[in-house]
Amino acid sequence: MDVPTMEALSGKKFHYTISLQSPIICDKKIEKKRIDLIIECYKKVDFDIVTVDLSAPEYWKPEINPDGTLIDLWGRVLMLDKQRKAWVPYSTIFNNPEDFENFELPNPNAPGWTFAIEYTKKVIGNDMALVAFIRDPFAHAWEMFTPMKFTIWMYQKPNFIKNVIEKLTNFNIEIIKQISEAGADFIVSGGDYCEEKGPMVPIKFFKEIIFPCLKKQVDIANKKGLKFIKHTDGNIMPILDDLANIVDGLHSLDPSAGVDIGKVKEKYGNKLILIGNVSVDNLARKSKEEIIEETKNCIKKASPGGGHILSSSNSWSAGAKLENCLAMVETGRKYGIYPIKI
């Protein structure tokens, strides 16, 4: 949930800015307030799961540019979206691959990364499941360099891009070890692989670089007793078979890109945890009655036999109608009791 949504739900003002893509809060008191608000809202909505991302490591301080933009841990330049009270990726400090070679990547073994996860676990105990949210290395690099530079370098300097994704994967592997000790129940890896038409990059690139790096992360997570869910928007069907052989579950199953959760359930329901897939576009623009019907339809297709977590296809943001979001959850509570009778 973004800050405006949480403020509307809780009736409280959150006087600080956040980022949904990068940890930027250095003050641990403010970080606790952020987590307290998240937990309060998730409990109010009656979710079964709390999703929490990484905190900024203790050694880090953000760099603010003269134009008011902020440089994050990863060299991304963030711009403040005042309406959403969030810093969003805007540009990059990397003008060429040499800039990255000279850049000091964040230290995964520095203290502080799992502060939010540990604090959440202390607060919720075993009342709710705890999900740790990390960023996928490909998606991370795509944003870190900006999509156009990433794409140009992917074609002109493929070994460089491969090396970057592998470095980010190694970072994630160290973080996953810490997440398991912090008490998370499973991991969701955010950042898109696909857009409406299909995969964002050629399948060859997925097979040679993205999937091997994904498998390394999944393997370490599973070794530590954690399930690993891959989030991606877009039409995943061209890479579904490969994903099913690597990850434990998928989120979004993006209905706006034509993904039918029922078809995915038929093929991989006995193998994959499916999280989704009420459309966030519909949450923003449809009526409450239409959302109730869509939610019932989703439960009917995906819930029988288990292995389904009802969810929206993406974040609750300022664009989604809160009434619709709550109707989705209420419908889930009403019709999501086994045996499913819809």
Add this chain to the structure above:
Amino acid sequence: MSKSKDKIMEKLKELILEIANVEDINKIVIEGLESGIDPIEIINTLNKTLEEIGKKYENGELFLAELMMAGYIATQIVNTLKPYLVKTKMKTFGKIIFGTVKGDIHDIGKNIVIMMLQSAGFEVIDLGVDVSAEKFIEAIINEKPNMLCMSALLTSTMEEMKNVIDVLKENNLRNKIKVVIGGRPITKDFAIEIGADGYAGDAVKAVKVIKELIGIKEG
């Protein structure tokens, strides 16, 4: 065109479709110019190849990154040809103001469309991202374009497109300009609701819609 010139254009098309190295593509472009090929012919080959790439992307044969690289290659070719195009006085089909609306910083689709429009002979003024209604109006008053194109990727920001159109009306500019909106969440219903002249859900469709509204036929 002579046989050898045909071969050069065929090779250029092949390299663009392969998303080949930009240096190799530029070499063929220079070879073409030195053998006497009119730079307009090279632009025409480029644009026909981009249309083919667009169709392949729509059919799922090519991916977003390939579409983006095709746009980048098109920009590089146009840059190489610029000194020669000035001499031949290439026709421009119109002037377009382009921007991602206020509150939204997504620009992949917008940038692809702009690269393709520029190679097709449009003058495009890119206002960037997070563009306020006031900034759009200022640009329209100063530049007197034929068309305004707005992009948004979020359901929370697409409503800003209606605000911009309302401000156009308040400033008596609405009837002087065509308005096209685009982005993943944009639908026909939304476009009609806010009074846009055209809409597109992706970059390839956007180029088609813009050309149709200006009166240029593809193919």
